[in-house]
Amino acid sequence: MKNYIVLVFALSFGILSAQESLFNGQQVSSPEIHPDKSVTFRLNAPQADSVYVTGDFLPSVKVQSPYGEMDGPGKALLTKDEKGVWTYTTEALAPELYNYAFIIDGFKTTDPANPFLIRDVASVMNIFIVPGEQADLYRVQDVPHGTVASRWYDSEGLGMDRKISIYTPPGYEQETKKYPVLYLLHGAGGDEEAWLTLGRTSQIMDNLIAQGKAQPMLVVMPNGNVIQDAAPGAGSAGYYTPNFMVPKTMNGMYEANFDEIIRFVEDNYRVKANKENRAIAGLSMGGYHALHISRYYPDTFDYVGLFSAAIMARGDESGEGVYSNFKETLKTQMDNGYERYWIAIGKTDFLYEANKDYRATLDEMGMPYEYVETKGGHIWRNWRVYLSDFVPLLFQE
Numbered sequence: 001m002k003n004y005i006v007l008v009f010a011l012s013f014g015i016l017s018a019q020e021s022l023f024n025g026q027q028v029s030s031p032e033i034h035p036d037k038s039v040t041f042r043l044n045a046p047q048a049d050s051v052y053v054t055g056d057f058l059p060s061v062k063v064q065s066p067y068g069e070m071d072g073p074g075k076a077l078l079t080k081d082e083k084g085v086w087t088y089t090t091e092a093l094a095p096e097l098y099n100y101a102f103i104i105d106g107f108k109t110t111d112p113a114n115p116f117l118i119r120d121v122a123s124v125m126n127i128f129i130v131p132g133e134q135a136d137l138y139r140v141q142d143v144p145h146g147t148v149a150s151r152w153y154d155s156e157g158l159g160m161d162r163k164i165s166i167y168t169p170p171g172y173e174q175e176t177k178k179y180p181v182l183y184l185l186h187g188a189g190g191d192e193e194a195w196l197t198l199g200r201t202s203q204i205m206d207n208l209i210a211q212g213k214a215q216p217m218l219v220v221m222p223n224g225n226v227i228q229d230a231a232p233g234a235g236s237a238g239y240y241t242p243n244f245m246v247p248k249t250m251n252g253m254y255e256a257n258f259d260e261i262i263r264f265v266e267d268n269y270r271v272k273a274n275k276e277n278r279a280i281a282g283l284s285m286g287g288y289h290a291l292h293i294s295r296y297y298p299d300t301f302d303y304v305g306l307f308s309a310a311i312m313a314r315g316d317e318s319g320e321g322v323y324s325n326f327k328e329t330l331k332t333q334m335d336n337g338y339e340r341y342w343i344a345i346g347k348t349d350f351l352y353e354a355n356k357d358y359r360a361t362l363d364e365m366g367m368p369y370e371y372v373e374t375k376g377g378h379i380w381r382n383w384r385v386y387l388s389d390f391v392p393l394l395f396q397e
Contacts, residue, residue, distance in 0.1 A: 028085055030113040031100075031128045037092040039130065041100070042113065046084025048104050052077055053088055055100025055125075056381065075103060095132035096381060097200065099125040118197050120380075121189035121242050136207070137388055138200040143210035144170035148202050150192075153264035157257035162223060163230035164261065165192045167202050168269070169209055169216035178270045180395040181218045182303075183261070184387070185282030185289050188310070189244040191231035192223040195387075198380050204388055215395040218271060222261050224282075224289055226253045250285060250310075252318030255292045262300070279394050281305025281342075283383045284351070288312070296322050298333035303394050305342045307386040308378055311354045327365065334367045340393055344372040344386045351378065 028042035041053045058074035078086035099118065101108050110117060114126045129135055146169045152161045169179065184201065186194040195201045201219055208214035225246040229235040232242045266273040280301045282290040287309025294304045316323040341362075345355045362369055372389065376382050 028113050030111055031126075033128065033130060037095070037130050037132070038090050039093060039128065040087060040089040041078065041102075041111070043078065043086045043102055043104070043111065044084060045086055045104060048080075048086070050077070050103075050105055051080070051086040052103040053100055054103055054108070055098055056379070057090060057093055057096075057098040057100065060377075073100075093130045095130050095135035097127060097129045097135060097138045097384070099127050101125050119242075120194075120198055121244050134385065134388065137204050138384065139207075140203055141207055141210070143206055145206050146170050146202060146209075147172065148196060151264075151268075153261065155257060155260050157260060158226055158253065160229045162228075163192050163234060164223065164264070165196055165221040166265070166269070167205055167219040167221070169218070170206065171216070172218075172270075176270070178272045179216055179218050180277035181220060181265060181269075181271050181279070182391070182394060183220045183222070183278070183280040183290075183301075185222070185224055185280070185286030187282070187284030187286050188246075188249065189242060190286075191225065191228065191234075191242075192221050193231045193234070195219075195221045199384055199387060201387065204384070205391070208388065208391055213392045217391075217395060218265070218269060220261065220265055224254050224286060225249050226251075226257075248317065250288060250314045252292075252314075252316040252320065252322035254289055255296050255322045256318040256320040258289075258293045259297065275300055276302050276339075277395060279303035279305070281307065281387075281390055282309070283307040283386070284310045284378065288314075292322060295326075295329040295333045298329055299336045302339045303342070304338065304340070305386070305390045306344070306355075307383050307390075308345050308349050308351055309343070309355060309358070310351060311358045327361070330362075330367060331365060334365065341367070341369040342372070342390055342393065343369055344374065344382075344389075346374050346376040346378070346382050348375075348377040349382075 028044050030042040032040040043051055045051060052075040054073050054075040056073050058076055061072050061074050076088050078088040080086050101110055110124060111126045116127050117124050118127050129139055131139060146167050149166050151164050151166055153164055155162050184195050205219060209216055223230060226248050227246060233239045265271060278301045280290045280294055287306040288311060290304060291306055291309055294301045345352055374382055
């Protein structure tokens with residue numbers, strides 16, 4: 001009987017402890033978005049001496065990077081109450097998808113009250129969306145939804161099977177018609193998941209198609225890092241720390257073997273397999289890839305989008321001369337004709353001058369292009385807007 005009582009007590013204590021951990025752990029609401037679009041952050045940390053919040057909703061500060069001075073997120077001090085809960089409330093914020101983290105006694109960490117996270121290279125951050133205007137494109141709305149599939153294709157040129165993300169528009173599975181394709185390329189440190197998680201591609205596509213602003217299309221998002229078969233943690237290399245610049249990333253190998261990706265898509269999906277129904281676009285390193293892929297295959301894409309393109313000289317290890325005869329192949333691309341050559345960049349982007357020089361080259365050649373200049377620097381906030389503005393320009397009959 002005594003052992004039974006002890007057992008019952010132990011079980012009861014364990015259940016109560018579990019309940020306490022579940023219900024009395026981080027019992028705060030954070031972040032709380034108010035009707036006036038201000039946002040309150042809270043953290044239950046009675047033992048902490050200081051708590052800051054840092055994120056892209058705060059005024060930016062200048063930080064040093066390997067590429068020079070860049071804009072970085074600011075930080076704001078939270079106030080501690082008598083219960084040990086730290087609080088900070090912003091002014092009204094513009095509609096946008098924002099990221100943030102806490103700095104507790106100098107240690108940067110995520111918000112334990114917010115389970116919604118994204119990874120950018122090796123940094124994990126919380127996110128929240130202030131609704132309205134442009135940000136409504138980034139939200140899941142009550143509209144027909146497309147499908148995102150993770151597929152593997154055999155790359156003979158790179159010697160491995162490689163993972164690729166493919167968005168098919170609403171109704172694709174029920175239809176028999178063929179669709180155009182946008183090949184959408186990520187930046188340095190990204191992978192086949194980046195445009196989906198950081199770029200909100202599937203939400204943007206669903207909403208633009210539902211609004212009648214974009215044609216239904218496939219969006220193909222490959223991994224541009226030629227030594228990887230998939231994103232860190234999703235491939236054969238297992239779990240490892242992601243790097244910003246992966247070896248052999250911009251050496252011509254990706255561009256030289258990009259036709260394998262096109263063949264895989266056109267062999268496995270109902271798509272319109274001609275120049276008029278292919279587009280390619282990318283951000284930063286992906287803009288660099290889009291520039292070179294479109295001129296290396298100069299009669300393949302009718303639409304090219306360069307978002308903050310990393311236009312810079314790189315060594316060519318492709319064995320195919322991908323970067324050779326640069327102006328000559330651009331001229332061939334121009335002479336073959338295309339619908340749109342679209343360049344966008346922020347005024348404070350560290351690649352601004354490189355893009356300015358590239359536009360001067362195009363002007364000298366008489367190669368037509370459209371140019372969009374926005375506020376801000378080398379940030380996802382701009383790239384989501386560029387995608388939202390570029391997609392409605394594609395495949396309009």
